[in-house]
Amino acid sequence: MHCPKCGHPETRVIDSRSQEASNAIKRRRECRRCHHRFTTFERCEDPLEVTKSDGTVQAFDRNKLMVGLMRATIKRDIDTSKLNELIDDIEHELRSSATTNVSSHVLGDMVLKRLERLDKVAYIRFASVYRDFKDVDEFLDELKKLR
Ligand SMILES: [Zn+2]
Numbered sequence: 267m268h269c270p271k272c273g274h275p276e277t278r279v280i281d282s283r284s285q286e287a288s289n290a291i292k293r294r295r296e297c298r299r300c301h302h303r304f305t306t307f308e309r310c311e312d313p314l315e316v317t318k319s320d321g322t323v324q325a326f327d328r329n330k331l332m333v334g335l336m337r338a339t340i341k342r343d344i345d346t347s348k349l350n351e352l353i354d355d356i357e358h359e360l361r362s363s364a365t366t367n368v369s370s371h372v373l374g375d376m377v378l379k380r381l382e383r384l385d386k387v388a389y390i391r392f393a394s395v396y397r398d399f400k401d402v403d404e405f406l407d408e409l410k411k412l413r
Contacts, residue, residue, distance in 0.1 A: 342388050
């Protein structure tokens with residue numbers, strides 16, 4: 267997404283909202299060079315779907331993911347725009363793949379992979395929710411891997 271003012275190719279998403287009725291995403295972006303702010307409407311070609319472990323299919327929900335990420339990063343001083351970028355990155359990867367359907371397990375791994383790079387504490391917090399640890403050993407194994 268190029269800046270409409272100076273043409274710089276790198277812009278930062280500062281806010282992202284899905285427009286339920288039109289299946290489009292409204293984004294506030296800021297140019298990394300001149301800090302010009304502008305709004306884009308990005309249309310989703312096909313709705314992305316998530317298949318849960320019990321077989322039910324749900325629409326890929328950015329907001330739901332954001333709530334989970336915000337819970338995981340509470341008091342970690344991570345800018346919301348970083349989380350938006352993380353979700354953007356996942357959405358981009360999903361849209362680049364051959365299918366519009368992803369299993370919740372694969373989606374969880376995609377989140378964890380990115381969260382691990384962003385913040386280790388947030389990663390552990392999110393993992394504990396997302397992977398639904400069966401017992402404490404499983405959780406400790408996860409902790410050990412990070413040492
Ligand atoms: Zn600019």
